[in-house]
Amino acid sequence: MERIDILIVGGGIAGAALAYALSVDHRVALLERETHCGYHATGRSVAVYSETYGSRAIRALTVASGPFLRHPPDGFSPGPILHPRGALHIARGDQLEKLTAALIEMQPLAPAINPLTAPECLTLVPFLRPDQVGAGILESGACDIDVDLLHQAYLRAARAQGAIIRTEMPVIGIRPDGDGWRVDTPAGSWQTWTLVNAAGAWADQVAQLAGVAPVGLEPRRRTVTLVEPPAGLDIARLPFVVDIDESFYFKPSAGMLAVSPADETLVEPADVQPEELDIASAMDRLQTACNIQVTRKGRSWAGLRSFVADRNPVIGFEPRIPGFFWLAALGGYGIQTAPAVAGLAASLIRDQGVPDRLTSLHFDLATVSPDRLRR
Ligand SMILES: Cc1cc2nc3c(=O)[nH]c(=O)nc-3n(C[C@H](O)[C@H](O)[C@H](O)COP(=O)(O)OP(=O)(O)OC[C@H]3O[C@@H](n4cnc5c(N)ncnc54)[C@H](O)[C@@H]3O)c2cc1C
Known part of the structure; x- marks a missing residue:
């Protein structure tokens, strides 16, 4: 022993x-x-x-x-762990109060965040549908890990x-x-x-x-699916985009858009796999918020995020x-x-x-x- x-x-x-x-x-x-x-x-x-x-x-x-x-100890990692990405939190016109409340809540620990107007959001992410964006918050320090x-x-x-x-x-x-x-x-x-x-x-x-x-651990399944970005658009510099209710998000990933319906289905601990319904939901929410016709999908995956109450x-x-x-x-x-x-x-x-x-x-x-x- x-x-x-x-x-x-x-x-x-x-x-x-x-x-x-x-x-x-x-x-x-x-x-x-x-x-x-x-x-x-x-x-x-x-x-x-x-x-x-x-x-x-x-x-x-x-x-x-x-x-x-940002600065791991010498010799710890062969390359950078964080890569600048930025995160854009968007709200529709009917969600602006939530956006203001989120800004007040976020600011004390993360002062480097800025409110954006709808046109500023659309400049950052040109394929967002204008009627789906009332304003946004840009967290410029957000990164890919x-x-x-x-x-x-x-x-x-x-x-x-x-x-x-x-x-x-x-x-x-x-x-x-x-x-x-x-x-x-x-x-x-x-x-x-x-x-x-x-x-x-x-x-x-x-x-x-x-x-x-x-x-009382609750393992909750979350799904991600890769889709082809809009033709002719360089997506490498897009921020991570999430709506203020966290009902969907997307970000660039190896030339594709990784999209999630932000699902949280309570399941038993297991080697979970993506469900067709959740993939369809990701497509639907993406196409509601963005001017995108999804023509080609890549792989999808699911994993467990585990919470207590x-x-x-x-x-x-x-x-x-x-x-x-x-x-x-x-x-x-x-x-x-x-x-x-x-x-x-x-x-x-x-x-x-x-x-x-x-x-x-x-x-x-x-x-x-x-x-x-x-x-
Ligand atoms: C779709 C998705 C998106 C996410 N996005 C982010 C993100 O953007 N940023 C972020 O910070 N986090 C994110 N998370 C959350 C993050 O992945 C988890 O919080 C984190 O990986 C949990 O790490 P862990 O070591 O606790 O669990 P795990 O990585 O699950 O490791 C636990 C390990 O324990 C092992 N194990 C279990 N039972 C036994 C046993 N009896 N004997 C030996 N080994 C055992 C398992 O095999 C497993 O490998 C995301 C998660 C998902 C699913």
Whole structure:
């Protein structure tokens, strides 16, 4: 039986970033069930970094992640992780009050956002239908994330620091063992002081393996489909475009437009596939908002964004169960928040509290702690 300090279940972005943060001074093992670590949510995102997206806690975690993503440590990544894109939030004439409210809500943490008139929105995205755009907000600092580069860099750097990373290694049993945990896989068992549950959509199932109550995780399917852009238009510089209700969005992706109906269908954790109805819905919403006749479609995919009821992450030790640490419910924000989420988790595991950078952003630990779900 292998003995280590910290065992992480799940090799998505959350587990990989934490393995990197902790392996500098702990013996860490990361066990991933699939043949590669980015098989589930991490490999299926739309790769956007937006400091205006999500709750206050999410926005603080995103802003706190920015410096690492913009300027990773020397030798960490073979190329830039973020690429400028910009995000345009659009509202119809009947949604302008929502747009104003969103602007007021967004500004404190992301001051680099600007209200745009309808003509300014149409200059940025000429194929929007004029009757569908009353005004907009431009977040010029929004970026594309090179997710695979970031994820692989975390795994590579963690390995270089001594972390053990095993794929095709499902965790099938977890039980208390002395002061720690015994973790079983089909290929053998591990002994660890701290068990980190970074199992994405399966986090409640992993908790139950350990006899820990679930947190009520809701895996929600989201669909993305690629379509041919309007003929003759150079789309490379288009911003990410999202409507103020987040009922659809699109962005350029390898010469095509990646479009999502922003679906959130509650499903059981699984290797989800796109449904025809959701693809049709993406087409419909795109063609309602834009002057586009979709003539050619590319591939489509779906993935799980997992939430708890308040849509904040679950990060921290399970109350009254020593050594069981949650790193779950990262919703639609797990990539853009990965550096700060891992930094917070590592600091809590080291019993060092909330990192200063997050405190300075008025981050409230209670909003992500598992304690809030146990009252
Ligand atoms: C369509 C879509 C668009 C998105 N867009 C964005 C975006 O633009 N920006 C952003 O920041 N985020 C985005 N997200 C969200 C982001 O992808 C997730 O928040 C993030 O990937 C979650 O990472 P994770 O490590 O928690 O989960 P995962 O990547 O799912 O990793 C969990 C891993 O745990 C493993 N596992 C489960 N059970 C076991 C077990 N028993 N033993 C061993 N391993 C196990 C799984 O195989 C899996 O690999 C999007 C998601 C989707 C689906």
